[in-house]
Amino acid sequence: GAGVSQSPSNKVTEKGKDVELRCDPISGHTALYWYRQSLGQGLEFLIYFQGNSAPDKSGLPSDRFSAERTGGSVSTLTIQRTQQEDSAVYLCASSSQLASETQYFGPGTRLLVL
Amino acid sequence: GENVEQHPSTLSVQEGDSAVIKCTYSDSASNYFPWYKQELGKGPQLIIDIRSNVGEKKDQRIAVTLNKTAKHFSLHITETQPEDSAVYFCAASTWNTGNQFYFGTGTSLTVIP
Numbered sequence: 001g002a003g004v005s006q007s008p009s010n011k012v013t014e015k016g017k018d019v020e021l022r023c024d025p026i027s028g029h030t031a032l033y034w035y036r037q038s039l040g041q042g043l044e045f046l047i048y049f050q051g052n053s054a055p056d057k058s059g060l061p062s063d064r065f066s067a068e069r070t071g072g073s074v075s076t077l078t079i080q081r082t083q084q085e086d087s088a089v090y091l092c093a094s095s096s097q098l099a100s101e102t103q104y105f106g107p108g109t110r111l112l113v114l
Numbered sequence: 115g116e117n118v119e120q121h122p123s124t125l126s127v128q129e130g131d132s133a134v135i136k137c138t139y140s141d142s143a144s145n146y147f148p149w150y151k152q153e154l155g156k157g158p159q160l161i162i163d164i165r166s167n168v169g170e171k172k173d174q175r176i177a178v179t180l181n182k183t184a185k186h187f188s189l190h191i192t193e194t195q196p197e198d199s200a201v202y203f204c205a206a207s208t209w210n211t212g213n214q215f216y217f218g219t220g221t222s223l224t225v226i227p
Contacts, residue, residue: 004157033215035217040219040220041219041220042118042120042203042217042218042219042220043158043203043205043215043217044217045214045215045216048214056214058214059214091157091158093157101146101148101163101207102148102160102163103148103160103215104160105150105157105158105159106157107155107156107157108156108157
């Protein structure tokens with residue numbers, strides 16, 4: 001079946017511009033995570049959505065970062081006034097209620113801020 | 115919060131040899147430890163996991179061991195093949211009491227044919 005998809009696959013933007021990254025989780029998965037992966041680094045937790053509960057935003061690095069999940073499915077991560085240090089791969093993962101600890105990752109969006 | 119350290123950062127082995135990657139964690143409440151494999155240009159993929167009530171788990175050529183007392187866990191790959199070349203990440207989580215996963219910084223494994 002279809003896995004987690006993310007778009008765009010690559011994004012180049014200028015410093016100060018806003019960007020939106022999209023994640024389509026596996027159909028029926030109730031949990032959705034966003035992570036940031038900087039070059040040579042591990043995955044940094046950003047935000048977690050579970051069903052209709054309030055999201056866990058504790059990993060967002062600044063108020064320039066926000067995310068929403070509409071209708072319990074698609075999620076959008078927005079970075080406002082991008083900075084060069086925002087350049088990274090942004091990964092999305094989803095998991096089901098039955099096997100909630102198993103995360104399925106998308107291919108990521110590679111963001112480059114010039 | 116939890117701190118996960120992973121070693122080595124790079125590892126080269128000859129095809130057919132074994133590879134071992136080690137991780138340590140700091141939070142004794144962590145109870146779930148997955149390992150992910152990430153190939154170039156792709157997202158991480160779960161390859162094996164272990165829970166804190168188990169000391170060892172094996173799946174064909176891959177095994178994971180957990181030492182709760184010492185707070186470390188290891189990935190063992192035997193009879194390595196070129197297709198095992200990838201970046202491997204460990205992670206720790208206090209699953210069911212928290213939702214966050216804490217990842218190591220990754221090990222780039224190269225299997226030399």
